[in-house]
Amino acid sequence: MTLLALGINHRTATIEVREQVAFTPAQLEAALDELRVLPEVREAAVLSTCNRTELYCVTEGDGEGAILEWLGRFHGLEVEDLSRCAYHYLDDEAARHLMRVAVGLDSMVLGEPQILGQLKEAYQVARRTRGMGGELECLFQQTFAVAKRVRTETDIGRNPVSVAYAAVSLASRIFDDFSRSRALLIGAGETIELVARHLHEAGVRRLTVANRTRERAEQLAGPLGGEAITLDEIPAALIDADIVIASTAAPLPILGKGMVERALKRRRHRPVFMVDIAVPRDIEPEVGELADVFLYTVDDLEEVIEENRRHRQVAADQAESLIEHGVGRWQHERRLRSGGELIRDVRARGEALRDLSRDQALARLARGEDPEAVIRRLAHQLTNRLLHRPTVALREAATDERQELLEAAAALLLDDSSDTSR
CATH class of the missing domain: 3.30.460.30 (Glutamyl-tRNA reductase, N-terminal domain)
Incomplete structure (x- = not known):
């Protein structure tokens, strides 16, 4: 395996x-x-x-x-x-x-x-x-x-930084004062929840959450004083949105070039910052071709993320050490489990051979054969059956000069401390 x-x-x-x-x-x-x-x-x-x-x-x-x-x-x-x-x-x-x-x-x-x-x-x-x-x-x-x-x-894990945080951090480089910005968040999963929290902490007070179900959007937007809408209401919300961050599990894009273009005209071409965190994407790549849109995907967040990486490198080195310890523990448990399975297989085979020899001996006794002869035959037959496979393997090991296998067999099969009187 x-x-x-x-x-x-x-x-x-x-x-x-x-x-x-x-x-x-x-x-x-x-x-x-x-x-x-x-x-x-x-x-x-x-x-x-x-x-x-x-x-x-x-x-x-x-x-x-x-x-x-x-x-x-x-x-x-x-x-x-x-x-x-x-x-x-x-x-x-x-x-x-x-x-x-x-x-x-x-x-x-x-x-x-x-x-x-x-x-x-x-x-x-x-x-x-x-x-x-x-x-x-x-x-x-x-x-x-x-x-x-x-x-x-x-x-x-101190001051957790995520893709959501990186998206908000990138937005902060474009907007000097978040309190004057309106944000539209598309989706209501864990990532968007983190985005909403980070934006609120950064000073955004006008927040709209769009989701397939209004109830889930309200659960996220309500505690932050935001507004909840459905996906069908996005075109109208885009007109007032300065920041748009999307992260849904939709199989097809939610924001198309035409929808955004119409919103920009109503905005009189005031710029919009957009981040598409979703895979598959929620925003058509062609939206980025529009003159007043700054569109980023998860791959564009690398600069922000690299800065975070430097701050966490010391902790990462400590984590690597703990991981090595964890791998060692897993290896140990795997060996124990493998040994247990082998022991069960060996015992099952021995018990099967024992039962076969016992049933044959009982059948002979039932036919009236001499009990002493039956017992002698049982002992001889059981010994041969139990030792046949090890004997063949030992002969092959000796022929191939596999000394390590011969030494292991000696340790397993010829332990002088075993009690042969039982």
């Missing part, structure tokens, strides 16, 4: 590729069902965010090739195109990668906390679809334990 982590992220793929490979919440369970029935896959979990799509699987055989082909089929992409931007890790490296992802060391914003919540959601979906077995369960639990230690024992 091999632990495999396979995926793409913001470092290996453009936003155009990432949005094609992303799984929507509605697709996840069906995708896991398909993934789990591949002959090479024993366990599976899928992590899909705006910056990464990663598959964590326990595999047999050529698991990487089979999973990459499946990923291409599911999204209608050429395997060759995926291969050019995909990465993979095996066993210890896969465990280390997952732990780095969980604590935000592999994120665009170093140490960002949202990824851990997204990983926990991926874990729950995998459990619901029976994708979790002993291997992945142990790995994810150890990962969550490491993430907790990193958050409590290092400063990587």
Whole structure:
């Protein structure tokens, strides 16, 4: 069995590729069902965010090739195109990668906390679809334990900085006084909630939240004194919006070039700052061609994010040390689990051979054969059956001069301290 982590992220793929490979919440369970029935896959979990799509699987055989082909089929992409931007890790490296992802060391914003919540959601979906077995369960639990230690024992989570914070920070470079700006937020998920909070703390008091359901928008906007609208009301809200930040799970863009162009005319071409955090994108790329629009995507936030990365590097080094400890714990538990499985298999085989010999002996006794002869035959037959496979393996090891196997067999089978009187 091999632990495999396979995926793409913001470092290996453009936003155009990432949005094609992303799984929507509605697709996840069906995708896991398909993934789990591949002959090479024993366990599976899928992590899909705006910056990464990663598959964590326990595999047999050529698991990487089979999973990459499946990923291409599911999204209608050429395997060759995926291969050019995909990465993979095996066993210890896969465990280390997952732990780095969980604590935000592999994120665009170093140490960002949202990824851990997204990983926990991926874990729950995998459990619901029976994708979790002993291997992945142990790995994810150890990962969550490491993430907790990193958050409590290092400063990587102090003053949390996220893509949402980076978007607001970038806006602050354009607007001198947030109190005179009106913001339109599209979506009502965790990222937009963070954006709303950061904008409010920065001084924005005129806030509008647009969402598919007005109720959810009201839950977010209400505590901040904002206004809630539905997606259908966005064209009118755009006319007064100086800042537009979008992050939904919609499969198609919500803001088109024509809609924005009409709003700009009503605004008399006062400039608008826009950030599209969503993958797939919520704002058509052509909107950025308009003269009075400053449009940014998650990939454009790198400068702000790099500044944050420098401040958190010391804490990141401490986190790496805790991750190494976590990988060591996971390796230890994996060895124990593997040893337990081997012990169960060995005992099951021994008990099967015992039962076979016992049933044959009882049958002979029932036919009236001499009890002493039956017992002698039972002992001889059971000894031969139990020692046949080890004897053949030892002969092959001696022929191949595999001294380490011969020494291990001697330690296992010829322990002088064993009590042969029982």
